[in-house]
Amino acid sequence: xxxxxxTRYSVNRLIxxxxxxxxxxxxxxxxxxxxxxxxxxxxxxASESALTAMGLVSPLLGVFVxxxxxxxxxxxxxxxxxLGKEDRIALDSHVQTGFVMTLVLNTAISIVxxxxxxxxxxxxxxxxxxxxxxxxxxxxxxxxxxxxxLGYLLTSVVRAFGHPKTEMFIVSLSVAINLVANAVxxxxxxxxxxxxxxxxxxxxxxxxxxxxxxxxRKGYWFTYRAQPMKQIVTITWSLVKIGSVQTVLQSLAGxxxxxxxxxxxxxxxxxxxxxxxxxxxxxxxxxxxxxGLTQSVQxxxxxxxxxxxxxxxxxxAVKTILLSIGYGVVxxxxxxxxxxxxxxxxxxxxxxxxxxxxMMKMVFITFPFVGITYTMIxxxxxxxxxxxxxxxxxxxxxxxxxPLVFAMPFLVQWLSIPVAPALAVIMAIPVADTLTLMxxxxxxxxxxxxxxxxxx
Numbered sequence: 001x002x003x004x005x006x007t008r009y010s011v012n013r014l015i016x017x018x019x020x021x022x023x024x025x026x027x028x029x030x031x032x033x034x035x036x037x038x039x040x041x042x043x044x045x046a047s048e049s050a051l052t053a054m055g056l057v058s059p060l061l062g063v064f065v066x067x068x069x070x071x072x073x074x075x076x077x078x079x080x081x082x083l084g085k086e087d088r089i090a091l092d093s094h095v096q097t098g099f100v101m102t103l104v105l106n107t108a109i110s111i112v113x114x115x116x117x118x119x120x121x122x123x124x125x126x127x128x129x130x131x132x133x134x135x136x137x138x139x140x141x142x143x144x145x146x147x148x149x150l151g152y153l154l155t156s157v158v159r160a161f162g163h164p165k166t167e168m169f170i171v172s173l174s175v176a177i178n179l180v181a182n183a184v185x186x187x188x189x190x191x192x193x194x195x196x197x198x199x200x201x202x203x204x205x206x207x208x209x210x211x212x213x214x215x216x217r218k219g220y221w222f223t224y225r226a227q228p229m230k231q232i233v234t235i236t237w238s239l240v241k242i243g244s245v246q247t248v249l250q251s252l253a254g255x256x257x258x259x260x261x262x263x264x265x266x267x268x269x270x271x272x273x274x275x276x277x278x279x280x281x282x283x284x285x286x287x288x289x290x291x292g293l294t295q296s297v298q299x300x301x302x303x304x305x306x307x308x309x310x311x312x313x314x315x316x317a318v319k320t321i322l323l324s325i326g327y328g329v330v331x332x333x334x335x336x337x338x339x340x341x342x343x344x345x346x347x348x349x350x351x352x353x354x355x356x357x358x359m360m361k362m363v364f365i366t367f368p369f370v371g372i373t374y375t376m377i378x379x380x381x382x383x384x385x386x387x388x389x390x391x392x393x394x395x396x397x398x399x400x401x402x403p404l405v406f407a408m409p410f411l412v413q414w415l416s417i418p419v420a421p422a423l424a425v426i427m428a429i430p431v432a433d434t435l436t437l438m439x440x441x442x443x444x445x446x447x448x449x450x451x452x453x454x455x456x
Contacts, residue, residue, distance in 0.1 A: 005162035006084070006303040011315045014300050015293075015323070021164035023292030024172070027285065036196045037281050038346055039182050048274060048349065050193050053134040055277030056126050059257035060113075061141070066251040067109060068149040071098045072156045073298070074243030079160035080299040084307035092222040097235045098153060099222070106149035110142040117142070124258060125265050133193050140197035147204040154211035160299050161220050170210045178203030245377065245389040252397030259405050260425060267409055267421035275355035276426070278346040282356075283363050286331040290324050290371045294378040301379065317379050324371020335364040359426045366430040369437050376440040388443045396436040404428035 009017065040050035075098030082091040113120065117138055118131075126134045151174070159167040181202045185195030215221040227235075257280070264272040297320045304313045335342070343356045373392065380389040405428045409421040419427065 006080075006300065006307075011300075011312050011319065015297065015316065015319060018159070018164050018296035018300060019293045019323075021168035022159060022296035023289045024168050027288045027292070036182070036200065037277060039186050039196050040193065047347070048352075049129045050133055051274040051277055051347065051352070053126065053130045053137060053193070055273040056124050056130065056261060057121070057134050057138055057141075058277060058280070059255070059261065060120070060124070060138075062257055063251050063255075064106075064109070064145050064148075065152075066247045068102070068106060068145075068152045070105070070243040070247040071102045071239055072149075072153040072243070073246045073295070074098070074239040074241075075153060076156035076160040077242055077298055077302045078239065079157055080302040081305060083161070084303040084305070093225065093227060093231070094235055094239070095157060096222040096224060097227070097232060098157075098239055099150070101236055101239070102149050102153045103146070107146050110145045114139070114142050125261060137193050137197045140194065140201050144197070144201040144204045147201070147208045151204055151207035151211060154208065154215065158211060158215065158220070159296070163218075164296065166214060170207055170214070173210065174203040174207035177206050245393060248390055248393050252393060256397050256401050256405070259402060263405050263409070263425045264422055267425065272355060272422045274347070274349075275352050275422075276359055278343055278352065278356040279359035279363065279426075281346065282335070282342055282360050286335065286364075286367070287370065289327055289331075290374055293320060293324060293327075293371070294374045297375070298378055317375065320378075321372055321375045324375055325368060328368035328371050332364045332367045335367075336361060355422070358420075358423055362423060362426045363429045366433040366437075370433055373433070373437050373440045376443070380443070392436060392440050392443065395439050396432050400432040400435050401428050404431055 005017070006014065037051065037054060040047065040054050075094055078094045078098075079091055082088075082094065118135060121131055121134050121138070151170075155167045155170055158164075158170070178199050181199035182196055185191045185198050186193075187195075189195060191198065212221070260276065261273050264276060297316055300316050301313055304310075304316070339357050339360055340353070343353045343360065346356070347353060373396075377389045377392055380392075405425055408424040408428050408431075411417075412419045412421070412424040412427075417424075
């Protein structure tokens with residue numbers, strides 16, 4: 001086996017080599033959703049309905065991505081760990097199992113939702129023109145989900161093998177294709193929201209195809225082996241156990257997004273969902289560097305965990321926390337100083353822009369500290385403490401955000417706080433981030449003593 005990238009470079013160099021392409025890949029990948037939102041906001045008379053439709057389905061799309069991460073994240077972690085142990089046979093078995101299970105699981109999910117799509121969308125609050133647009137968009141996205149899951153898995157594996165630049169190239173090219181296809185299909189052929197969805201489907205097919213082709217050409221594609229059922233079950237369970245943290249975290253975020261939409265409909269009307277869709281897209285865009293940093297560090301920490309190099313684990317964890325805090329401060333400042341210019345990209349509707357700006361500033365109040373929580377979750381996850389990672393994820397979404405989303409509008413009225421009900425709903429997010437940070441730091445103290453503290 002050739003010398004690993006993990007052994008050739010210092011911790012600083014590894015963080016840079018892995019995190020920069022990972023961050024750019026995630027930003028570029030998120031641009032698929034941002035491009036879709038921006039195109040929807042420029043569909044003339046249908047733009048408000050289109051933005052509302054895409055805002056309503058965004059929680060469902062979040063759940064799809066969460067399910068995709070179940071095997072994508074865990075397979076990548078195991079690839080890095082088994083590279084550290086230099087066990088290529090076990091590595092192939094994990095990649096093979098991850099690929100097959102990803103294909104089976106996400107195909108089944110797309111088929112089930114295909115038959116129950118309309119009642120699901122109605123339950124989420126879609127009706128009239130919004131429902132019609134959401135149905136058109138989601139029919140195509142359900143097909144795209146299958147290719148998107150494979151692309152997510154394979155590009156994560158490419159990064160774990162030590163080729164983050166290749167991952168970035170594949171993802172960037174597919175998003176560029178999405179942008180061009182959107183423009184041609186949406187406006188050139190006048191397909192409207194159908195063109196937006198078709199552009200996404202084309203880009204995801206390209207992403208999966210390129211990843212498979214590159215892995216086969218470089219010799220990283222798994223050699224198929226008939227595995228005993230017991231081995232398949234064992235590997236699948238280990239992948240599910242590792243990946244469940246991220247899946248639960250993102251799934252609960254999707255549930256939270258659905259409840260936020262429900263509360264906005266209850267207290268302010270559908271137009272506020274369009275505003276929140278814009279604000280949330282900006283938040284997710286600026287969150288991507290933190291997620292990219294911690295996901296790339298997953299591979300590094302997993303490798304050092306597999307090879308038993310505790311000192312480099314410590315150094316990697318400390319530097320990740322410091323980098324995430326510094327970035328969080330810069331991102332929050334940019335949001336507050338240039339927020340108006342940012343929201344104008346997404347819509348020409350002044351009332352939507354005004355409300356989106358208020359919501360965006362609200363969720364960025366605690367943004368500088370979000371990276372600490374993500375780093376703690378990652379550190380616990382790769383050091384065999386998946387249960388504690390899961391507890392942090394569940395605490396934020398189930399025990400804090402969900403109750404606050406319902407309680408905050410009543411609370412601001414009871415305390416006579418001059419905050420609009422819609423903004424009070426969004427206020428639940430920074431409050432939850434603060435409480436979750438406290439829990440993550442408390443649970444991370446033990447592992448901090450073992451892994452994070454430098455200079456023992």
